[in-house]
Amino acid sequence: xxxxxxxxxxxxxxxxxxxxxxxxxxxxxxxxxxxxxxxxxxxxxxxxxxxxxxxxxxxxxxxxxxxxxxxxxxxxxxxxxxxxxxxxxxxxxxxxxxxxxxxxxxxxxxxxxxxxxxxxxxxxxxxxxxxxxxxxxxxxxxxxxxxxxxxxxxxxxxxxxxxxxxxxxxxxxxxxxxxxxxxxxxxxxxxxxxxxxxxxxxxxxxxxxxxxxxxxxxxxxxxxxxxxxxxxxxxxxxxxxxxxxxxxxxxxxxxxxxxxxxxxxxxxxxxxxxxxxxxxxxxxxxxxxxxxxxxxxxxxxxxxxxxxxxxxxxxxxxxxxxxxxxxxxxxxxxxxx
Numbered sequence: 427x428x429x430x431x432x433x434x435x436x437x438x439x440x441x442x443x444x445x446x447x448x449x450x451x452x453x454x455x456x457x458x459x460x461x462x463x464x465x466x467x468x469x470x471x472x473x474x475x476x477x478x479x480x481x482x483x484x485x486x487x488x489x490x491x492x493x494x495x496x497x498x499x500x501x502x503x504x505x506x507x508x509x510x511x512x513x514x515x516x517x518x519x520x521x522x523x524x525x526x527x528x529x530x531x532x533x534x535x536x537x538x539x540x541x542x543x544x545x546x547x548x549x550x551x552x553x554x555x556x557x558x559x560x561x562x563x564x565x566x567x568x569x570x571x572x573x574x575x576x577x578x579x580x581x582x583x584x585x586x587x588x589x590x591x592x593x594x595x596x597x598x599x600x601x602x603x604x605x606x607x608x609x610x611x612x613x614x615x616x617x618x619x620x621x622x623x624x625x626x627x628x629x630x631x632x633x634x635x636x637x638x639x640x641x642x643x644x645x646x647x648x649x650x651x652x653x654x655x656x657x658x659x660x661x662x663x664x665x666x667x668x669x670x671x672x673x674x675x676x677x678x679x680x681x682x683x684x685x686x687x688x689x690x691x692x693x694x695x696x697x698x699x700x701x702x703x704x705x706x707x708x709x710x711x712x713x714x715x716x717x718x719x720x721x722x723x724x725x726x727x728x729x730x731x732x733x734x735x736x737x738x739x740x741x742x743x744x745x746x747x748x749x750x751x752x753x754x755x756x757x758x759x760x761x762x763x
Contacts, residue, residue, distance in 0.1 A: 429598050429632050430532055430572050431661060431701070434486060437530075440695050442717045443487045443665055443703025444480035447536075449680075450709060451476065451491070461503040463495040466515040473516070477523040479710035481531055484717030487701065488524060489536040489575050490516040496562045498540035498550075510565040517569025534575035534600060535566030537588060544583040547613070552587045559591025566595070573598040577637050577665075580604055580611040582623050593629040600701075602637040602663050605648040617651030625657075635663025638705045642666040642682060642690035643738040646697055647731060653698035664699035666690060668707030680707025684715035689737050691716035696726045 434441060451462050454472045465473050477488045495513050497506040505512070517535055524531035540558055542550040563574050574592040576599065579585045585601060592599050601624060609617050617636075624634050634656075636648040645666030652662050669682025682690075687704060694702045702720065704712050735741060 431487075431598065431600070431632055434530055434532065435661065435700060438486075439700070440720050441486040441701045442484050442713065442720065443534075443663070443701055444477075444485040444489055445704040445708030445710065445713045446668070446706050447473075447476055447489065447491050447493070449707050450479070453709075461494070461500070461505060463492055463500070463512045463516065464503070464505065466491055466512050466519060470515065470519050474519050474523055477520050480713055481523060481527050483710040483714035485531065485703070485713055487532045487534050487703070488520050489534045489577075490520045490566065490569075490571065491536070492516040492562070492566065493536045493538040493577070494541075496537070496540055496558050498542055498558055499538070502541075509561050510568070513562055513565035514569035517566045517571045521570035532572045533570060534573050535563065535569075535571035535597075537562055537566070537574060537576045537592065538578050539580070539584060539588075544581060544587065547581070547583075552583060555584060555587035556591040559588045560594040561591075563592040563595035563597070567597055571597065573600060573632070575599075576601040576631075578602070578604050580615065581613040582615055582619070585620075585623060586627060589624075589627050589629055589631065598632045599629065600633045600635075600663060601631040602635045602665060604638040605636055605644075605651075606639055609648060609651050617648055618655040621652060621655040621660075633661035633663055633701060635665065635699065635701070637663070637665035638667060640667070640742065641670045641738070642668075642687065643734050643741050646690065646693055646729070646734050646738070647741055649694055649697045649699050650729075650731075661700045662698055663701040663703075664694035664697075665701075665703045665705045666694075667705050668709075668712055671706065678706075682707060682712070684712045686738065687712045688715040688719035692719050692723050692726070693729050693734060693737060695720055696729055698728065 500506045520533045544550045576588045668680040
């Protein structure tokens, strides 16, 4: 199996991934509750414009608009029979944009969670979950993805099922988990646990890391944990949210400016991340700031938590209040990527 990530990293020290597909599509008219993946066939031009914006901003990797495009998630929209159609279309859109970039740009087939808990905690059988992920992975490969990007995972059982299913497509695999507080996922997986799990799988991801979470400071805490536990040659991914989400006028907004995310990108590089991008709230402007900062600012010492907090603010913050003062659970929405 060829590894296009290592091939591209041979030409530059850090790769820039993209930002938030969901945030960008909301700006183009997607409504809360809509299925973003249907836009791969209903509004392919708008999806392409998002990819194009990230490529023009400096992204070396763009992720397909397929985060929730597995049969279990598509059931919510009565579209579970359209897995192949929607994933293939999503990969083809990204492929066309990447091929027109005039430089190497990789297409990662985005694969998010099923939304179900696996046995023994929940009802979903691991073999069924593996089959669900395999169906999506094969369609993404058919559409032209260079690699498969499993993201926003929280349980060890689902990570194992997703990697096993994705492996059936024979493409390189990247896997990121979401660590919310104190370096643990919602299901209790620590950064050290994650490294041990991924190293033990029959098919090891070519890169792994953290995405989403609370904000850039907390994401960097997770990166420090991952790089400390990983092998020296590991390729670690940092894909943090653009600040802390705020609920305003019925919508989620993020308080992280491009300048803040530029600081985050430099700290992520110095913490050992080799692939750096943004998750929820990150627009093309944020990615451009990250790319410029990583390219122009000299490498520094590995940051400690005090340095991260000094630059980016507290590692943890209380849930923001909406206009009426009600506290919101930041974990309520995933995959705004």
